[in-house]
Amino acid sequence: MRNVDVAIIGAGHAGLNALKEIRKTTDNWVLINGGQMGTTCARVGCMPSKAIIELSAKHSCTSLDRKVFPELIPDLLEKVRDYRDIFVDLVLANSTDNMLEGKELLHGYASFLAPNLLEVNGEKIQANSIVLASGSSPAIPGEWQYLEDRMLTSEDLFELDNLPNSVAVIGLGYVGLEMAQALHRLGVEVVGINHCTEIAGISDPDINLQAIEIFSREFPLYLGHPAELNPEGDRVRVKAGELDTTVEKIFVAVGRQPNIPAGLDQFCVTDARGIPLYNPATLQVGDLPIFIAGDAMGDRMLLQDAAEEGRKAGINACAETPKAFKAKTPMSIMFSDPNVCHVGAKITEIPDAIVGQQRFGPIGRALIMGSNRGSIRLYAQPGSGKLLGASMVGPRVEHLAHLVAWAIQLQLSVEDLLEMPFYHPVIEEALQDALKETARELNKSNDLLAKNLSRESQITF
Numbered sequence: 001m002r003n004v005d006v007a008i009i010g011a012g013h014a015g016l017n018a019l020k021e022i023r024k025t026t027d028n029w030v031l032i033n034g035g036q037m038g039t040t041c042a043r044v045g046c047m048p049s050k051a052i053i054e055l056s057a058k059h060s061c062t063s064l065d066r067k068v069f070p071e072l073i074p075d076l077l078e079k080v081r082d083y084r085d086i087f088v089d090l091v092l093a094n095s096t097d098n099m100l101e102g103k104e105l106l107h108g109y110a111s112f113l114a115p116n117l118l119e120v121n122g123e124k125i126q127a128n129s130i131v132l133a134s135g136s137s138p139a140i141p142g143e144w145q146y147l148e149d150r151m152l153t154s155e156d157l158f159e160l161d162n163l164p165n166s167v168a169v170i171g172l173g174y175v176g177l178e179m180a181q182a183l184h185r186l187g188v189e190v191v192g193i194n195h196c197t198e199i200a201g202i203s204d205p206d207i208n209l210q211a212i213e214i215f216s217r218e219f220p221l222y223l224g225h226p227a228e229l230n231p232e233g234d235r236v237r238v239k240a241g242e243l244d245t246t247v248e249k250i251f252v253a254v255g256r257q258p259n260i261p262a263g264l265d266q267f268c269v270t271d272a273r274g275i276p277l278y279n280p281a282t283l284q285v286g287d288l289p290i291f292i293a294g295d296a297m298g299d300r301m302l303l304q305d306a307a308e309e310g311r312k313a314g315i316n317a318c319a320e321t322p323k324a325f326k327a328k329t330p331m332s333i334m335f336s337d338p339n340v341c342h343v344g345a346k347i348t349e350i351p352d353a354i355v356g357q358q359r360f361g362p363i364g365r366a367l368i369m370g371s372n373r374g375s376i377r378l379y380a381q382p383g384s385g386k387l388l389g390a391s392m393v394g395p396r397v398e399h400l401a402h403l404v405a406w407a408i409q410l411q412l413s414v415e416d417l418l419e420m421p422f423y424h425p426v427i428e429e430a431l432q433d434a435l436k437e438t439a440r441e442l443n444k445s446n447d448l449l450a451k452n453l454s455r456e457s458q459i460t461f
Contacts, residue, residue, distance in 0.1 A: 007127035014133035014294025014310035021314030034109035038088035112263035136295035164248035176253030204391035281324035341401035344389030356438025
């Protein structure tokens, strides 16, 4: 039996950020990691995916002879792996490479024997508290698993020495759409399939329609129908609504499932997915000495969220009384061309919001760039004019998303933001025009409200 103050399960960004906080309080800890080292982001997520996106944009087959282009693919894929290995090495060099194997760092899968008792490779570890940051794995529906040799996920796409000639991308969330566009631009025949009519998790109907129109210009999208897969020779027949085709490979991007250690469900309440119920402010699982962070939470599986959750979990794992933390403004960015972003509250959560919109069509910088499709839509609070949220699809809107997120977190109003400086010609002018439109809509709303109040007061009198 080994006794530690804190045991951390998972050496991803959540676990490593938890450890940074834990080390400020105690040196009696252990980090347990099952599977590969190097974090999901560096190995199979954010960084290799962005590498293939950038290379696909730079070496798009639309600008090269298709007869010559396939010869470049193996070298491009090798370059993606080179980037990936650099990012993984940077993570390891600044974290686990400096730990004592077998003492501070254990390789293996932890299981729960009690709320504060773990077993790893036959060794029992008792901890005063535990940080559960065990990450996630790509989800593959059970009925498709027999086609595993013809399927790709984010875990193995970047290991390919060459690309297939045709791919059906199933699941058009951020990962699916990013990879669908990248593969298409690298010369692969791509069809995109999504069981619902919204893509990239877009809740704003107007932005969703614009995004569908933009991406369907590059490759066909089949929305609103589940995919039906069947083997046909060495290919796969894919049916979804009006689609009936065969492809070499299936890229499955229907989500990721949290890696929950065995035995934990005996000691806590879980949801239908088997994820422990936890306090979102403290990250504590029930009243147990367990604090959950990162992909294991089964919610927004994003690096910046995992890092922040890991920090909070690490602080509370060492605290006598868990601290309640205020959540930061949520922000999601899809690094496609153009970007798709969402910030703050969704339009479905604020039905009375005042909405202002600006299309990128007349924005000078976007026009010069040859990328002026899309819009930005802002959601403001009636009366106060405080910015509540935004949805956008357009060129380089990853930068506008940050500006809007900061404004929301600072509780700035539309008028506050219109007092800020804007340069010319820049993409930010789209945000400035959207703010002006929102201000006009707010004035209309306030005038209407004033008239209604006046009528009511006259009737009452």
